[in-house]
Amino acid sequence: xxxxxxxxxxxxxxxxxxxxxxxxxxxxxxxxxxxxxxxxxxxxxxxxxxxxxxxxxxxxxxxxxxxxxxxxxxxxxxxxxxxxxxxxxxxxxxxxxxxxxxxxxxxxxxxxxxxxxxxxxxxxxxxxxxxxxxxxxxxxxxxxxxxxxxxxxxxxxxxxxxxxxxxxxxxxxxxxxxxxxxxxxxxxxxxxxxxxxxxxxxxxxxxxxxxxxxxxxxxxxxxxxxxxxxxxxxxxxxxxxxxxxxxxxxxx
Numbered sequence: 001x002x003x004x005x006x007x008x009x010x011x012x013x014x015x016x017x018x019x020x021x022x023x024x025x026x027x028x029x030x031x032x033x034x035x036x037x038x039x040x041x042x043x044x045x046x047x048x049x050x051x052x053x054x055x056x057x058x059x060x061x062x063x064x065x066x067x068x069x070x071x072x073x074x075x076x077x078x079x080x081x082x083x084x085x086x087x088x089x090x091x092x093x094x095x096x097x098x099x100x101x102x103x104x105x106x107x108x109x110x111x112x113x114x115x116x117x118x119x120x121x122x123x124x125x126x127x128x129x130x131x132x133x134x135x136x137x138x139x140x141x142x143x144x145x146x147x148x149x150x151x152x153x154x155x156x157x158x159x160x161x162x163x164x165x166x167x168x169x170x171x172x173x174x175x176x177x178x179x180x181x182x183x184x185x186x187x188x189x190x191x192x193x194x195x196x197x198x199x200x201x202x203x204x205x206x207x208x209x210x211x212x213x214x215x216x217x218x219x220x221x222x223x224x225x226x227x228x229x230x231x232x233x234x235x236x237x238x239x240x241x242x243x244x245x246x247x248x249x250x251x252x
Contacts, residue, residue: 009207044201047205088180093191112243118158
């Protein structure tokens with residue numbers, strides 16, 4: 001990979017991960033199609049994206065914990081992250097095994113509609129408070145992990161918005177998403193290697209990791225300074241935009 005192209009990838013990863021670690025979404029959903037437009041193959045992109053999100057997800061969760069956005073010592077918060085991570089084992093493994101056979105059109109259509117719908121629901125209910133539901137959290141974790149294993153994206157928008165609709169406040173939802181997404185990426189990456197469908201592009205992954213890691217401290221501070229209601233609205237708008245963007249790319 002040429003250095004100039006690598007630096008472009010690094011900057012893209014930095015921007016996308018800043019948005020992801022601040023709003024709990026947008027890294028894989030945005031970065032994967034952009035890298036495809038730059039000429040990279042999907043099975044080259046997805047494992048590299050998974051590796052970079054594994055590393056930055058854990059680091060971002062630690063940063064959110066350090067600045068007080070989330071407290072993983074709280075049993076409820078810790079259990080939400082654990083449930084999402086365990087659900088990811090089922091959803092991601094199933095997804096990776098069929099990722100090479102399902103028509104890409106229907107996958108993107110499904111993700112686009114689902115994510116856009118979640119954004120609409122958040123904006124509609126942003127002034128209310130949803131009752132916490134473990135059932136919603138469990139279903140959410142399986143479906144979101146399936147999205148991640150299939151496309152490298154679609155996890156954050158669903159998990160972050162879904163947690164809010166399940167009664168978790170926005171700042172905690174972002175921190176939980178960072179940790180659970182990192183663990184989900186680990187499952188997906190291992191599964192890819194087990195079935196032998198892809199070889200990790202270490203050069204691409206290196207630029208992605210460096211760019212993404214550089215954004216983590218800034219995103220944690222940004223979340224800390226945001227007002228909760230304003231952040232929930234931003235998450236709703238971002239979710240809706242990412243869903244519509246996915247659908248636009250599909251039919252453009």
